[in-house]
Amino acid sequence: MENNTTIKTHKYRLYPTKPQEAAMFETLRLTRQLYNAALEQRISAYKKQGKTVTGYDQQKELTALKEACPEFEAVYSHVLQEPFERLDKTYRSFFARVKRGEKAGFPRFKPAQRWNSFKFKEVWDKKKGRWLTPGRPTDDGKRINIPKIGSVKCKFHRPLEGTPKTLQILHECGEWYAVYTCEVPKNPLTPTGSSVGVDVGTTWFAITSDGEFVENPRHLKTGLRKLRVQQRTVARRKKGSNRRKKAVKLVAKNHQKIRRQRLDFHHKTARRLVNEHDVIAHEDLKVSNMVKSNLARSISDVGWSQFFDILSLKAESAARKVIRVNPMYTSQTCHQCGHRSKESRLSQSRFKCVNCGHEDNADLNAARNILQAGARPSGVNDSEVMHVVA
Numbered sequence: 001m002e003n004n005t006t007i008k009t010h011k012y013r014l015y016p017t018k019p020q021e022a023a024m025f026e027t028l029r030l031t032r033q034l035y036n037a038a039l040e041q042r043i044s045a046y047k048k049q050g051k052t053v054t055g056y057d058q059q060k061e062l063t064a065l066k067e068a069c070p071e072f073e074a075v076y077s078h079v080l081q082e083p084f085e086r087l088d089k090t091y092r093s094f095f096a097r098v099k100r101g102e103k104a105g106f107p108r109f110k111p112a113q114r115w116n117s118f119k120f121k122e123v124w125d126k127k128k129g130r131w132l133t134p135g136r137p138t139d140d141g142k143r144i145n146i147p148k149i150g151s152v153k154c155k156f157h158r159p160l161e162g163t164p165k166t167l168q169i170l171h172e173c174g175e176w177y178a179v180y181t182c183e184v185p186k187n188p189l190t191p192t193g194s195s196v197g198v199d200v201g202t203t204w205f206a207i208t209s210d211g212e213f214v215e216n217p218r219h220l221k222t223g224l225r226k227l228r229v230q231q232r233t234v235a236r237r238k239k240g241s242n243r244r245k246k247a248v249k250l251v252a253k254n255h256q257k258i259r260r261q262r263l264d265f266h267h268k269t270a271r272r273l274v275n276e277h278d279v280i281a282h283e284d285l286k287v288s289n290m291v292k293s294n295l296a297r298s299i300s301d302v303g304w305s306q307f308f309d310i311l312s313l314k315a316e317s318a319a320r321k322v323i324r325v326n327p328m329y330t331s332q333t334c335h336q337c338g339h340r341s342k343e344s345r346l347s348q349s350r351f352k353c354v355n356c357g358h359e360d361n362a363d364l365n366a367a368r369n370i371l372q373a374g375a376r377p378s379g380v381n382d383s384e385v386m387h388v389v390a
């Protein structure tokens with residue numbers, strides 16, 4: 001079935017009063033307690049009786065829990081269900097990693113610094129006969145009515161689009177945020193007749209088969225340099241000292257700024273690609289992780305996977321196509337004659353075919369191969385076309 005909606009997230013800064021903030025911290029504390037208790041229960045049930053307890057089993061115990069520990073009454077009931085779902089998800093991805101033969105750490109207990117959000121989801125409103133997400137903006141667009149927390153001041157720097165499905169309250173670097181995920185109708189763009197291959201690198205953010213070199217923005221580079229200096233300062237200062245704590249705070253603040261700038265850059269770059277091309281082919285990062293694993297790559301991969309996620313969401317909503325291509329040999333194959341040889345790759349940046357003598361920038365050659373692999377109809381060579389997001 002053709003799905004004509006897509007998911008969009010909106011993040012807004014919250015300005016809670018002192019009592020509201022206290023209630024939010026208390027919700028964080030209780031939901032984290034619940035998560036850890038649920039994990040504990042699963043582990044011990046398994047150890048004692050070899051029994052598997054599911055999130056569903058555990059949710060059924062909530063009523064009894066509230067009677068035994070009335071403090072949980074202070075938290076909206078659906079918010080209390082979410083930790084179980086989060087734990088289910090953690091378990092699922094743990095077993096998936098085990099199954100794929102990857103290194104997998106068993107689900108761990110969450111310390112306070114690793115638990116920074118709680119979530120509201122849609123509920124069925126019997127009286128109104130429809131689904132409602134708690135925590136809608138107020139009519140004047142200045143506040144959000146968060147159940148059990150209060151009417152919290154919020155800065156809607158851009159309007160909320162679509163139908164909210166979930167609302168997450170997030171505590172990040174001492175600031176509070178409301179994150180809505182909304183269902184938005186798709187907005188198909190007129191076809192341009194153009195296809196493009198995108199290669200990601202460490203020197204450039206991306207290179208397109210059209211010969212465009214997309215650079216990381218200057219402010220991002222400056223920010224990263226500053227971050228390294230700040231991190232060295234932290235390392236130099238004495239553990240437990242106030243000066244160190246101050247430096248740690250600065251690092252966190254800068255981290256947040258960089259995250260925001262990178263996100264913005266990813267959105268803009270993806271928007272441009274989606275506007276200009278009907279089909280966008282890029283390497284499949286999951287596969288390339290297995291093919292070429294080195295530390296520098298896996299670190300930058302984090303950024304790229306965010307970019308590719310944004311790209312496929314935008315493409316989906318615009319009815320464009322994103323194709324993930326097996327990156328195997330894309331950097332060793334000559335785009336001109338198809339000859340594959342390790343020797344053709346002269347250096348990180350130069351490519352010279354040992355067969356036909358074709359010379360090119362190595363990344364550009366790779367981007368052109370990616371485009372070609374993406375254009376190949378699937379079925380002809382299934383192993384090369386990994387996954388199609390239509």
Ligand SMILES: [Zn+2]
Pocket residue numbers: 334335336337338339353354355356357358
């Ligand atoms: Zn060649």
